[in-house]
């Protein structure tokens with residue numbers, strides 16, 4: 081699994097597994113027959129691609145979707161993985177290239193349309209080249225009663241018997257009849273390791289709050305849950321020590337945990353947490369992988385996590401016993417700036433950075449959600465859901481307002497000052513606060529000066545934060561974090577699009593935060 085986790089990072093560029101992926105990858109790596117049911121968009125392909133890279137020999141992937149196979153092969157090759165496809169869409173050269181790679185034992189993944197199985201030569205070929213795993217995408221195509229029935233899928237069971245290798249089947253169709261048919265036809269009725277888990281963890285209460293006084297916010301959250309086991313995640317090692325100390329002073333048994341500690345000291349914390357009731361561990365993301373404690377009652381994030389996947393994984397450590405558990409995630413403009421600059425300053429190639437920004441946007445979208453958070457979270461993982469009744473926005477719906485005018489004023493202030501300033505200075509301009517800096521630069525002469533007097537400083541702070549959250553503006557690391565407009569904002573500026581923001585955070589954000597912004 082360690083190798084799989086490192087390839088996840090180095091080859092695919094993902095910081096974490098998506099919900100469910102780790103368990104499936106592990107089962108496939110162990111050579112078990114597996115059936116995984118995951119919603120579309122849930123990340124099935126990784127569950128056979130990653131084991132294929134870890135195992136000896138070739139993994140044959142059977143899929144009915146030629147365009148999709150070609151896309152995956154292209155993406156794998158771009159990531160440096162030896163992959164090829166045998167489909168009716170191939171050019172002669174492509175097919176020759178695949179056979180050459182097979183013969184030289186270089187190929188790791190061979191995609192194949194089911195029609196190929198009709199020829200006996202295919203099975204012989206696969207045996208000869210050392211096929212060690214069969215992956216079947218869209219496994220419901222084996223069901224004679226479904227509308228996607230592919231007669232050639234019926235030959236897959238035969239292929240498995242002949243090659244005597246494990247088979248991993250994937251589908252998004254979860255109804256029981258289809259599942260039973262897959263087990264009969266692909267696995268000869270012998271039950272495979274089955275993974276059917278919606279992503280939802282309904283007993284976990286979801287909540288986000290704007291970071292105003294983080295230390296006090298965490299202390300208050302912990303005080304309301306005194307005596308319960310919990311985890312506080314922090315963005316830095318230093319912060320774990322400081323917060324653990326503050327919690328101890330407030331009378332909670334609490335210890336810090338981070339990657340900079342000696343292995344033995346870390347192990348002691350893990351053991352204590354496992355055994356002791358009501359201990360609070362204040363940790364970096366280094367804490368959690370091996371933790372198997374069913375009754376963690378709460379998880380708080382003192383800083384915004386790295387990605388929506390990371391968020392889900394970390395809050396998912398709470399309430400494994402199914403009893404109610406609570407979470408709180410703090411976030412503010414500084415978090416957004418920090419996470420953006422971490423991505424920008426990293427060593428990843430440009431398209432990977434773009435993907436990381438997109439994943440961060442998804443998390444910010446969740447933080448600034450306008451409706452039920454669980455709907456937004458599950459939607460990201462490809463599941464649809466009703467309003468959950470167990471998140472802060474179901475408890476207390478957000479008040480929305482048409483912020484088009486405010487956002488246009490803000491964008492105009494950014495553009496008229498050449499995209500060279502941060503939110504603090506821009507807010508001074510908008511609210512007509514004639515600071516020395518405003519006067520020196522002549523910004524009190526701008527047409528945008530004082531056009532935003534209808535909103536308070538704090539309200540403007542929240543507008544800017546939500547604009548960052550919606551990726552309408554981005555801090556530019558080459559300009560000391562000055563805000564610059566993104567393409568996404570152009571339609572709003574041109575008056576072609578409306579934008580809705582949350583009013584409650586506008587009202588509740590304290591003056592302090594606005595000053596910081």
Ligand code: ADP
Pocket residue numbers: 094095096097098101118119120121122123124125126389
């Ligand atoms: P499915 O086949 O289940 O519909 P895909 O395998 O195409 O889904 O994956 C859907 C999306 O999720 C892809 O864009 C993929 O890059 C992304 N994805 C998969 N696994 C991860 C992960 N661990 N972290 C982040 N993104 C992921």
Ligand code: ZN
Pocket residue numbers: 452453454455467468469470471472473474
């Ligand atoms: Zn909800």
